[in-house]
Amino acid sequence: MWFSRFLPMSLMKPARLQLVPQLQALSLNLACEWIRVGNYLFDAPNISPADFVIGNPPYIRLEDMDDATMGTYRAMYRTMRGRADIYVAFFEAALRRLKPNGVCAFICADRWMFNQYGTELRQFVAQGFSVETVVEVHNVDAFSQYVSAYPAITVIRRKKQGPVVVGSLGASAEAVGGGALATSLRTIQLGKSEMHVSSKLQAARVETWFTSADPWPHVSPVRLALLRQLEDQFPLLESIETGTKVGIGVATGLDEMFITTNSELVEPSRLLPLAMAADTVKGHVHWSGHYLVNPWGPESRLVELEQFPHLKGYLRLHEDRLRKRHTAQQNPQQWYRTIDRVNHELVSKRKLYIPDIKLRINPVFDDGQTYPHHNLYVVYSDQWDIEVLGGLLMSAVGQFFVECYGVRMRGGYYRFQAQYLRRIRVPVFQDVTPTQAALLIAAFRQRDVKLATRVALDIYRIQELPEEDSDE
Numbered sequence: 001m002w003f004s005r006f007l008p009m010s011l012m013k014p015a016r017l018q019l020v021p022q023l024q025a026l027s028l029n030l031a032c033e034w035i036r037v038g039n040y041l042f043d044a045p046n047i048s049p050a051d052f053v054i055g056n057p058p059y060i061r062l063e064d065m066d067d068a069t070m071g072t073y074r075a076m077y078r079t080m081r082g083r084a085d086i087y088v089a090f091f092e093a094a095l096r097r098l099k100p101n102g103v104c105a106f107i108c109a110d111r112w113m114f115n116q117y118g119t120e121l122r123q124f125v126a127q128g129f130s131v132e133t134v135v136e137v138h139n140v141d142a143f144s145q146y147v148s149a150y151p152a153i154t155v156i157r158r159k160k161q162g163p164v165v166v167g168s169l170g171a172s173a174e175a176v177g178g179g180a181l182a183t184s185l186r187t188i189q190l191g192k193s194e195m196h197v198s199s200k201l202q203a204a205r206v207e208t209w210f211t212s213a214d215p216w217p218h219v220s221p222v223r224l225a226l227l228r229q230l231e232d233q234f235p236l237l238e239s240i241e242t243g244t245k246v247g248i249g250v251a252t253g254l255d256e257m258f259i260t261t262n263s264e265l266v267e268p269s270r271l272l273p274l275a276m277a278a279d280t281v282k283g284h285v286h287w288s289g290h291y292l293v294n295p296w297g298p299e300s301r302l303v304e305l306e307q308f309p310h311l312k313g314y315l316r317l318h319e320d321r322l323r324k325r326h327t328a329q330q331n332p333q334q335w336y337r338t339i340d341r342v343n344h345e346l347v348s349k350r351k352l353y354i355p356d357i358k359l360r361i362n363p364v365f366d367d368g369q370t371y372p373h374h375n376l377y378v379v380y381s382d383q384w385d386i387e388v389l390g391g392l393l394m395s396a397v398g399q400f401f402v403e404c405y406g407v408r409m410r411g412g413y414y415r416f417q418a419q420y421l422r423r424i425r426v427p428v429f430q431d432v433t434p435t436q437a438a439l440l441i442a443a444f445r446q447r448d449v450k451l452a453t454r455v456a457l458d459i460y461r462i463q464e465l466p467e468e469d470s471d472e
Ligand SMILES: C[S@@+](CC[C@H](N)C(=O)[O-])C[C@H]1O[C@@H](n2cnc3c(N)ncnc32)[C@H](O)[C@@H]1O
Pocket: 038, 039, 040, 041, 042, 056, 057, 058, 059
């Protein structure tokens, strides 16, 4: 301001002095407006819309909150579901306040990105925001006090989803300095460079992001970039295009009663050869002689017990325990049902069984002889030659998908659950050449992962797979 130009020199000093208290009042008002004490979760709905929200929200587990306050937060913030930590509500509160194109930058625990309780928040983000940057900082000493959470920096903007920079900081990143790190990330974001790989910062640009509540994979930026590329190029394993389905074996709710090796226990037609996880360890189904005492008839309806006197006698013997099961209490007339129905059509199909907890993906072939028990996942297809598919899934590329989607457990084990298997990408069978198919069958039969991987890399048109992430 240049008032002085229009004032006589003699009035200059008094004018200045007059202004001081007014400016002081103004600055105090501003300071009070800017720096406030309050409960952000209660106050946020009434705070004016923001261009930026920057924060380090608290992590407080459900067990450590009092029920009344938690109830209020849950009522106010719809993403607070299940066992959600309080920081989930901070994300929702902050994102709701953003003006169009406004940005929320948090350093916060990253568990919500892939666990069950983060489902609603991922959905919320997918519906109205653009994830711009996700930088995992597990190995960085970012806080003055020890923090027992796995933190990440996320930048989320209120706009349509665009490309995302995914990064991971190494233990010595601090030496580089925030400004230099931000510049490296910005270079990638602007597309001036594809990726950055050093011991201090790994970062890559991913062109598309998740459009649903699906968990965000928990892998290094370089692996994530490859994963997104494959996801864009190939259809889901379970899809109409590939003619393939993924299912799970039958859960009974009382295995000791429903599973037997006695082939004369009830009518032969009520005994279904059952493949158990232990039957798959040799790389093919080596049936151990277990049967399911099968209460299901055609069209997956329960059979009339009057028609099967032996079955009826056996079930009546165990009626009390059968009725105590949750599934029987939900459906009292169906007290002798197993938790899952049996889909009889599956028995005679050529199919793959994939046991759940393993170090490596281990698809084994069943030539239409058995039905899977519930520790086995099952893959069958109208389109694929099932042994060719077995070879492809057995390869390091098949393993790569599950490592990206699944959570690694203690000892390096993975869960090969249907929810992860379904997200594996495969080409349509017609795109596999006869030579590739023959090689995959050979690899599958000989359990030759190296050969399977060589053919798979060719099919997926990739040079090599990035190294597996090291343990945290
Ligand atoms: C992870 S700490 C942030 C620490 C901060 N970055 C620092 O270096 O001091 C989270 C902070 O949120 C505050 N907090 C907890 N619940 C809050 C609420 N409902 N509203 C506002 N702040 C809250 C806590 O008191 C704590 O200071």
